[in-house]
Amino acid sequence: MADTRIEPQEILLPVKAGFIALTLISALMLNLLPWSGAWLWIKPDFVALVVLYWCIEQPRKVGFISAWTMGLFMDVADGTLFGQHALAYSILAYAGIVLHRRVRMFSGTPQVAHVLVLLLLNDLIILAIRLAAGADFPGLQYFIGTFVAAALWLPLGTLLKLPQRPRLDPDQI
Secondary structure (H helix, E strand, C coil): CCCCCCCCCCCCCCCCHHHHHHHHHHHHHHHCCCCCCHHHHHCCCHHHHHHHHHHHHCCCCCCHHHHHHHHHHHHHHHCCCCCHHHHHHHHHHHHHHHCHHHHHHCCCHHHHHHHHHHHHHHHHHHHHHHHHCCCCCCCHHHHHHHHHHHHCHHHHHHHHHHHHCCCCCHHHC
């Protein structure tokens, strides 16, 4: 007989728009750090990771406009072809919004597997645009950061949910 117990879900406080904006700006700043050497290859795309997180967790608050804007900021900051990150992040946001119920249904490894596929799609879009513009293929090490980003998914979720957790009432302890 199959186990049909329903696991209890945590009731979280509503997320504030200011906190979402702070996390997106922090992700942009992390992407803009002067990474070099081997660190450059393992650097995840923090903006893509945070945009995807909020599109899955709060699809009514973060969507195409946020993704497009963050993508334009990344294009300007990187000095890359204008619009490539914006397009990739918008498609990532669309996929996150469409699949948000499915991804949230899973926990642990299956959720990371879904996120990995979405982040690989994001990197493939950016790579395709760069190759179409005449850049050389950077090699398979280009995708290492995507696997690092997927590995950061669960710790990121725990970290970003901390302000939403209700504080314990000292009278009930």
